[in-house]
Each structure stands twice: as structure tokens, then as C-alpha cells.
Amino acid sequence: MTGGRWPTRFARAAPANVCINRPLKPGGIMASSRRAGVPAFDAPELNELKRTLVTACHILDREGITDGYGHVSARVPATSAFLTIANVSPGCATLERLILMDFDGNYLGGVESPPNEWPIHACVLKSRPDVMSVCHTHSVWSTLFSVLPIKLRPLHHYGKFLPADGPPVYEGVGLVRTVERGDALAAALGESPAVLMRAHGDTVVGASIEQAIQRTIRLAKLGELLHLALLHGEPRYLRAEELAIFSADEQFPARGWEYYVSRLGRR
Secondary structure, three states: OOOOOOOHHHHHHOOHHHOOOOOEEOOOEEOOOOOOOOOOOOOHHHHHHHHHHHHHHHHHHHOOOOOOOOEEEEEOOOOOEEEEEOOOOHHHOOOOOEEEEEOOOOEEEEOOOOOOOHHHHHHHHHHOOOOOEEEEEOOHHHHHHHOOOOOOOOOOHHHOOOOOOOOOEEOOOOOOOOHHHHHHHHHHHOOOOEEEEOOOEEEEEEOOHHHHHHHHHHHHHHHHHHHHHHOOOOOOOOOHHHHHHHHHHOOOOHHHHHHHHHHHOOO
């Protein structure tokens, strides 16, 4: 569906502060809109972005990072709009179960059922022009370190994309289903590539879908490694200058993505 209105059941279920700049029609149905410069949902130029987005969701499911919950988004280049999965589990994502929205929460096309925490994507993308993709998961390892008095600091080169003192922690409680909470999460993220969410999970960003997914997986691996290391004593963490060396040494950043895609055919 390339246009239309939010179903009444979603409009009435949402708290009043979920939406900004979204007009209401009689009966409480939220109006849809088209944005100048934003391709239609079924425009051919969005096909590759959609395919990559669906693949990303399946990778997270295959690697055990997500279960029935979590979501990935992709900015539509040079616009204030993004694609994400509809209210569906990442492992069940298909090209037909995506939604196109703008940063103000307006429905622009696709399935009329947004993920519960769409403000994560809208608010982060709006505040970070450098970000092209946002990934939110309930990773066991991110959740673990979000509630410990121990920072998830890099002790392996998988953490080379992180600051030496580890990702910040968003202290907000509750699902990020309001713009206020989305803005607070974006503020906690700041210029970091990732933020842990206390008793919740993580949000990871990237300059592409591929980068955001690989970072999300590596963040989980880093958490597992740190957990194991702490069982034996105080780890030797990597310093900022050492992380920079590892980053400079990386020559084939697409190699990991190729590997994860190949594993989808073996499940």
C-alpha cells in the first residue's frame, strides 16, 4: 500500500505524546502524507535498500542477536524519511512487511503498522545526519552490561569502533515509544556509534546498513568476551591509540557482511 491512513486501532492505542506534527482526522485517525523529494514506497530506487534491510534483519536473527523483538532502519538518502520493518519480528521480515515514515512520525507508505519503538529511529536519524542506519536489539550482552557497574570497554579489536571507555548508557526506563524518550535516547547516544539501554538492550548506528549490523554483532561478541575475561581477573583493555591502529589496519570491511549473508543460506 503506497498511501493511506493509520488504522484507528493504532492511533487510539498510542499515547498522546508519541507523535509530533501529525494531524488528527475526525475519529482519531492519523493523517498520512507525502513528502517532497521522498520516493514513493514502491519506487524502483528503493528496491535495493529494501532488500538490504530485510537481509540485515535475517542476519540478526540468524546470529542470535534478536529474538521476537528488535528492528533495523535505513535512511532514504538525502531525505527526512526512513524505511524500517513493520510491527514484525526481524526473522519474519519480508519486502512486503516494511514501512516508510518521516522523522516526524508521518506514515508515507508500506504496511500501516509501525514498530512500537519507531521513535528510536526517527529521533536518532534526525539528530545524526551522518547516520544512515539504526539498529535496536535486546542483546543479552548489551543488556547485561547496561545494568552492571562495569563499563563495556574494548578488550578486543572487535571493539575498535567504540570509544576506549565504552559506549554510554541510556538511563531511561520504559520502551522508547514516545518522541520525548526518543530524543533522550539520541542525546545519550551523542556522537557515539552505540548506546546501551539500561535493562533493555542497545541502539547501534552506522554509515550503512552493513556497518550498523556488523557493529551490532561485534558489540555482542565484545560483551561475551568481557564477561569471560572478568571471570579470570581484570582485563587489559585497549587504549584509544591502540584502537586507532586496529581501525587503520582494517582493509576489507565488507568481508564480515559477506560471511553473515552466506550463513543465511545454511540455516
